[in-house]
Amino acid sequence: MRHLQLxxxxxxxxxxAEEVVRSFWPLWTVIFLILAPLMMGxxxxxxxxxxxGGAVVSVIAxxxxxxxxxxxxxIPTKAEAVARVDAxxxxxxxxxIADSQAIGSGDAASEAVWRTHMARMAERTKDARAIEPDLRVSDRDPYGLRFVALLFFVTALLFGSLLRVGSVAEIAAGGEQTLATGPVWEGWVEPPAYTGRPSIYLNDVPAGLLRVPEGSQITLRLYGEVGALTVAETVSGRVEELGAASDAQQEFTITQSGVxxxxxxxxxxxxxxxxEDMPPEVDLTGEIEADAxxxxxxxxxxxxxxxxxxxxxTIALDLTAVDRVHGLVIDPDPVEPLVLDLPMPFTGDRSEFEEFLIENLSEHPLANLPVTLQLEVTDxxxxxxxxxxxxxxxxxxxxFQPFARxxxxxxxxxxxxxxxxRRVSQILRAVSHRPEGLFSNETTYLRLRTIIRRLDNFRDVGLTDEGQAEIVEALWDLAIQLEDGRLADARExxxxxxxxxxxxMRNGASDEEIAExxxxxxxxxxxYMRMLAQEAEPNDGTDQADNSGNSQQMSMDELQALMDRIEELMQEGRMAEAQELMEQLNQMMENMRVTQGEGGDGPQTPGQQSMQDLAETLRDQEQLSDDAFRDLQEQFNPGQGQQRQQDQPGQQGQQGQGQQPGQPQGQQGQQPGQPGQGGQQGQGQGVGEDSQSGQVGNGAGGEGDQDARSLADRQxxxxxxxxxQRDGLPxxxxxxxxxxxxxxERAEGAMEGAEDALRDGDLxxxxxxxxEAMDALRNGMRELGRALAQNQQAEPGQGSEQGQASGRPVPGQRDPLGREMGNTGQLGTDQQLLGREEINRRAEELLGEIRRRSAEQDRPQVERDYLRRLLDQF
Known part of the structure; x- marks a missing residue:
């Protein structure tokens, strides 16, 4: 049947083809393995x-x-092909259709059925199609040797040349073939890797103009009789290392244009x-900016x-521009230039980019001094x-606080x-001579006094680098505490x-001024909320009944929402409504009271209880330090303590009741001639310095020792x-x-030292x-609050104490990008938008984009402030 032939x-x-592949796959595998090294030369x-030796092995294989x-x-037969198609x-x-009728011959009905059957089978043969061959040989090559050979061959095609195989005949003929066909050569140009340009095979490049990067490596190989081919070049600039022009292999670097x-x-x-590889360029694209x-x-x-x-x-001191006054009159100690790494783009092309150098160098010795800034980039x-x-x-x-300055x-x-x-010690001592009005509490005064004592200790042995760093850090912490202040400063x-x-509101302000x-x-x-939380007394629940009827609770999120509404009304020009909301906010802040917990009814967590206990310990330590400080003053002014006893007749003999914590010294001045101990006071004042010292040592010695023992027991x-409390920390x-x-642990050690000093009478x-104990306690409480926040163990009340209350979601509240609040009451979304493998990369890209946008001066001030707040969080 003709339709079955094709x-x-x-x-x-x-x-x-199946038989050829299955029978001869080892042959072409061996051929590829032989050709690969020959093409590579x-x-x-x-x-x-x-x-x-390799040639013999190759022939045998x-x-x-x-x-x-x-x-x-x-070779398959035609019958096998027909059988495969038929199957x-x-x-x-x-x-x-090749069968014949076995039974029913001569019966007309049987023969009719048989003819119908043959017609149907003949019709089905018209659907015959060629069968695809099975060229897989995985069962015969389980180790994939054919693919290894193919990989070698493809690699040789990419990095080698088929022309190199011809050198086999030259080697076999012993040079006679070379003389018959003439000398040949090969050459390559390999540009420096950092250029990203591919290698050039010179045999495929026609004569004429050829542009290559400076620093490219040229390799030339000459085959045939020595001297038949030579190389001439003026691109390397070689003088001393210039070899023979007929060397079989020559390598040199392009350093200049030539032939x-x-x-x-x-x-x-x-x-x-x-x-030419041009040097990189860098420019300052704007003025340097800084926040407060x-x-x-x-x-x-x-x-x-x-x-x-x-x-x-590189930031270096510009000594010629320094105003040499006060402590800057003498020559400075050597200060190494400050070298900062410039930020580079995480992704993308670095051939041209813009970035921002963002640093906080407030604590560096060069801060607020004339310097020179020089940027340098390297390719x-x-x-x-x-x-x-x-x-x-x-x-x-x-x-801004004068004393902090x-x-x-x-x-x-x-x-x-x-x-x-010596000069710094004298100035600090002069400042602390009359501390009234300078210090908001005794703690800052004691810190300054500790710094002065440390400076005095270094006066005899000399100031070391470690000692200088210690005092510099202590002065910075003191200035920060003076500048930031406590609750009164925050309220002001x-x-x-x-x-x-x-x-x-009254004078009309621009959108930028309103945002600022x-x-x-x-x-x-x-x-103010943070200071209020730190100063708040522990809530014992005794006043809950009195305040529950007329108090109103407001979370930090709700407070922020109210301020956002005020800003929105001001930007819309609705000053009267904004003024009304502003008065409500002012009244709320006047009556503000920070509660411990959500309404004060829920149980405290271990972390919250630890924070509360440490706060009480800190207050007790401050009270004890105040009492010790008053006793120290009483040694130099005995009448002051007696006058306090007269002012408080019901509290005589009790230590530490003459002044409330935090009350500045000098506000309890006594009037001479008051009843009770006035005569003794006048007598003490009329005696000379030596007599006065004797009176203090003899007349008040017993009582002073008893008070010191009492202070030591309290300590x-x-x-x-x-x-x-330290053993019970979560x-x-x-x-x-x-x-x-x-x-x-450091606070406990300082307390032990204070106890020993009190028992020895060394106030x-x-x-x-x-x-030192109070500083360590404050630092421990601050770090404990951070640890609780990181471990998500802090309750809402504790978060309010740290100024980071989560609060309740405000209906309709949106973040600066217009997104709805999440289910947890936080701004943003609760969904995981990125896979784990994308988070780090996306975070780096987003951080770079935020930095870029925050420095664009043409953007609205509100948007730039928002972007900078984002940067502060990271």
């Missing part, structure tokens, strides 16, 4: 003996593979143009033809580009030169922010209580928890140790 023939051809590199395949190869059809119609030629039969010549906390932002741009690799910013070739030194004042944190100035002078140590800052905003004033109000409110009780993971434990030493 399917059967195609199927038979496929079956032959290995035969020209190995010794002649190795070459002939080829013959063995050929014989193995020939013994297994069999693919339903009912095997081809075999059916490269292969002289001789089949020679060629190129005019090489060396593309001292974080600087310097925009810059960099570019290079192949990409910038790295960059640095992969080691070339550098730099800006001209830019003179500027290195931004630092701004201090004075402390920072002394800190600057001490960092300027160690020789200023809040009042000033409210007054400025009210003035802006609202940001100041938010910061003042947060600080021991506080130390034991702190030890109990198990917190992370660095913050470890720092909190170490701080509390100044005891006060110093108590100041």
């Amino acid at each position: 399917p059967v023939a195609a199927t038979r051809a496929g079956m032959i 290995w035969q020209d590199l190995v010794p002649l003996e190795v070459f002939w 080829t013959l063995a593979a050929l014989i193995w395949g020939a013994r297994r190869f069999r 693919a059809l339903p009912g095997r119609p081809i075999a059916a 490269l030629s292969v002289v001789g039969e089949n020679g060629v010549e190129w005019n090489i143009v060396a593309i 906390m001292g974080e600087l932002s310097q925009p810059f741009s960099a570019s290079d033809d192949y990409g910038v690799e790295s960059g640095t910013a 992969a070739a080691g070339q550098t580009g730099a800006t001209d030194p830019e003179p500027l004042i290195l931004p630092g944190r701004r201090f 004075a402390v920072i100035e002394q800190r600057r002078d001490l960092m300027w030169s160690k020789a200023n140590m 800052r809040l009042r000033r922010a409210q007054e400025r905003l009210a003035e802006a 004033l609202m940001q100041e109000l938010r910061e003042a409110t947060d600080e 021991r009780a506080l130390r034991e209580e702190l030890q109990r 198990n917190l993971d992370g660095e913050a928890g470890d720092i909190a434990r170490r701080s509390l 100044p030493e005891a006060i110093d140790r108590q100041a």
